[in-house]
Amino acid sequence: MSNRQKSEKAQKATDSFKNKMNRQAILSFGVCVHCGMCTESCHYYLATRDPKMAPAYKADRVRKLYKKYFDFAGRLLPKWVGGGELEKDEDLQELMDIVFGSCTMCRRCTFNCPMGVDKALLMRTGRAIIYEQGYAPQGVLDVAKDQWEIGNQMGISDEDYLETIEWLNEEIKSELDDDTAEIPLDKPNCNIVFAVNPREIKYAPMSLLAAAKIFHVAGESWTMSSTKGWDNTNFGLFAGDNKLGAHMGNLVYDTVEKLNGKMLVTSECGHGYRATVWEAPNWAARDLKFPMYSFLEIMVDYVKTGRIILDKTKNPVSVTYHDPCNLARSGGITEEPRFLLQQSVMDFREMYPNRADNFCCTGGGGAMSMSEYAKRRLESAKVKADQLKETGAGICATACHNCVDGLTDLIKFYKLGMKVNLVGELVADAIVWEKKPVIPVIEEVVEAHAPFTVMVIDDEPDVVTFLSTLFQDSGYNTLEATSAAEAFAWLKTAKPDLITLDLIMPGVSGLDIYKDLKTDGANRDIPVVVISGVNPENPGLYDMRKLQFEHSLPKPEGYVEKPIVKEELLMIIDKVLDHYKHKK
């Protein structure tokens, strides 16, 4: 087919491909001998035994352009060497299914290729050329947009961010019984400028709380930005968009320079660490004057220099460690988390294979934001599930928020009954701190919560009873509903201060209820904390992000995964209500 017959987007994608070739790329594209040795490194292949999931096959879907336009023989006889074109828009769509939907860019196959082919580099090139034409999973497009426009991947406004920090400050003060404990913002000349994963602000504040506790106990001089420049994540890596990669890197680097920080430290996020520490300086063409570290390295230093003292008896449950791909294969961090776990838990057990040979959590490469491929992702997670099960551990520790989500999802799907924790959370739990944490007297808590009413919507009566009791014990008034009809009947006569909503419900699902609530003028301002689990029949079915996008709905105010951890749920409810009260 001549160039003229190609669709405009296919032509642009092809041109972009030609412009993206650098030395490493042409070598990785050219050197593959199709030996198939990498096949059994890939979790997608191992779980399905589908030849189309073989890394070499997937790479060939992008490689065909190299063969057609760059290979010596391929320029004359493309078919002879596997050369081909992108001709129609449908070809871009098909490529999207491969490069986004069946590869987490984990680089496990790269480490197992005798020729040194970096398939993740090829996949990222494939992602880049179609992403530029608007072909990417909706979740990736949304997150990239939020990073461009708002400066963080969850679209958190400055107001919400500051309120969360304020609330966390109260928590840390009370936990350490120390009024000087806080998350300092915009403090100049600090030793450390800390950048986090927005998940820590929105859904998992426990990890930021843990970091704040560790910094405080270690007597560290640290700070965070009060506005843009605190998000260490970077969807430029996943979308293949170097400009976005540079933009996100610059936001953080500018913050460090503006505050005159001595070093930049990224919280526990695999891709955040890789993108911020290794990739973004290249994308942004910046030679940085300050060093960059992972929070894991900082914690190791604290333990080794005695700035924090750990008591492993505080963590008696057996713990294994999952190496995030971006730390183990692309970042060089494998021993630090092991050292920390050996110091802070009673029973640490290795998972096999581990370190650079470890299998992906299956949520890498942005996969957790691609609901359209959730089913395939969870199917491929069988390999990881077997690995986890083999350890017999009660907790799987990891050092990446993305892995926490990926692992939590697969643990539920394969019913492994394990808990997932970040390394920092376990370290914080093990910290020896002289001042006893003050546990507020129950009456005080109850009194503080008394004016609030929480409505529990869940189809399982047992869960409704459990949650209602939990909330009542904490001083809240409660309303109960086991169906949409019951819930809306209540809402005609009462206005709760918060709703906890189960997504998986027969008949009218939680998603439908959420949509109705958020489009109903009278109830739209009631904060909703979504309580979700995975539907084993159809894991992508209850997809909040998709629903939000399709109906232009706001994000839920809180999100909690099942199985419910009481403390976490109460903490989130408390935080949301606090925020709500302020707004009111």
Add this chain to the structure above:
Amino acid sequence: MLELLKHEVQYVALSIMGLVYILKVFWILRFKPMKERTPGRGMEKKAIIASFFCLAMPWTMESTRKKWYKWLEFAVFHIGIAIAIVASFLIPEAPGLMTAAVVTIFKIIIAMSFFIVLLRLGRRMFSPVNKLISHPDDYFSVAMMVIWFFVAFFAMDMNESHWQFPAYFAITAFLIAYVPFSKMSHYILWPFSRYYFGKHFGHRGTYPKVKGEL
């Protein structure tokens, strides 16, 4: 005719190969390499050396560790190729070196290589993954190897009246000239590719793979 095949044709083929190899190296160097702007965390030089030697250390990769027989096939097959090429110059230029012992060793390795490439051809044709990732060039290259090792085995006897003898020289010349245009050109790309692999991952401290203490 046979003399032409044994000498001039071989040199012409070699010259073509040499010329295209040089062109290809210049072509590779035309592309700018990605550079790391951050200070390294690991030992780049050590990683580059380890990367070059990864094929001699099958235990360092899960793929070659688990499929050790494929690694063995690879090793024997590549030694077979080297022998078959060296013999194509020894026979016409230094036949005295082709003693009975040398011929026997050459024949054993070439025979093993023949069965290995036959097996590899079978895998390409029947194993679902290999079949799916193979293109005409892959089949052609392996098929040519099968024929080449077959004729090479008999040519080692240096009996010019056997049809395999001239065929051996003709196919050797063809392969030498064809290599740079086919998948077999990985010989040229491989050193560069392993170099950058070692440099990239060595810089980040993830290669050679960490197996120990902090």
